[in-house]
Amino acid sequence: MSHGGARKGAGRPKGQGQYGEPTKPIRLPESLIKSVLKFVKNKGYQLPLYGSKISAGHPSPAEDDIDRHIDLNEHLIKHPTATFFVRASGNSMINAGIHENDILIVDRSLQPQHGKVVIAAVDGQLTVKRLHKENDKLFLMPENPDYSPLEITEENEVYIWGVVTNVIHSV
């Protein structure tokens, strides 16, 4: 009086889970569970990055043109604990591609070297400038002919916060 029985194909099919693949229980801090579930739902925000050439037709950019998939956080933020964002104001760095209200990604763990764009505090105001070293003198150089360089001396209290790595501009 047997029903069913051992046979191929019986049982719940594989890949029927919500993720279509095997899962494992992992302990997560409660405060992050919500955002982790969102993160997982979006497959870790791994989105395709295309080049500029696409094959003809228009079903979708050609698969073979996909350079790779990237996650903005991982791609832009190398030192998460040392990184912060600043909203840019003014247009003294317009020629470096920094516009009013852009979001600047600042990495505090990078050395502010000659030629780097840095965030500096001048008179209690954050400002973006390119750091320029010349004959042991340090300058904060704007990249806009309407503005003047500022030399960093003992007198003026200038503190360099970090190095700007990327600019996020809203079109």
Added chain:
Amino acid sequence: MSHGGARKGAGRPKGQGQYGEPTKPIRLPESLIKSVLKFVKNKGYQLPLYGSKISAGHPSPAEDDIDRHIDLNEHLIKHPTATFFVRASGNSMINAGIHENDILIVDRSLQPQHGKVVIAAVDGQLTVKRLHKENDKLFLMPENPDYSPLEITEENEVYIWGVVTNVIHSV
């Protein structure tokens, strides 16, 4: 012959876990476990966004100036399944803040309306232009005086891929 015994303060202290807060086991797809652990280690990539004013001194940008904490993915990508990235080439949109090699964030779920910056396929080549509607005619407008507008007609095979929402520029 008893040692220890029930008493206040005995036992492993609370908040001694690696996250300093209660945890819960959650099932995750195996392929994403690695990146989820990274995500959790970085506290969900929630980083502070500062304004441009800071209080004097230089221990750290004043706490009260923190607008909020943001996650780049959540902030920039509203429709994860419809979003992709394209690397910009050429400088026909320089006046819109789009430079060579910038990464463009493109949302395919947004309507390409008049005035929006769009990604279009022209002759099998991806191009960025501003969409311009005038008397029922559609144009792809460069934002660089050295380039000319292109009218979208039945003849030329122009397909609009999506709307550019943000530009990521490396300094």
Added chain:
DNA sequence: ATAGTTGATTTCTGTACTTTAATCAACTGT
């Protein structure tokens, strides 16, 4: 006294196990 040892206690952590879900095939009634 004082330092080290040991049992009791509490929390943390990973995974084993139970419950639920989905499918197949034999069985049953019309």
Added chain:
DNA sequence: ACAGTTGATTAAAGTACAGAAATCAACTAT
């Protein structure tokens, strides 16, 4: 014959439980 029912089977999902870790206080030896 055909549709519906039921047991067997396998996979998925959530949780309970056992072992590890950390701390306290009584005990012990010096």
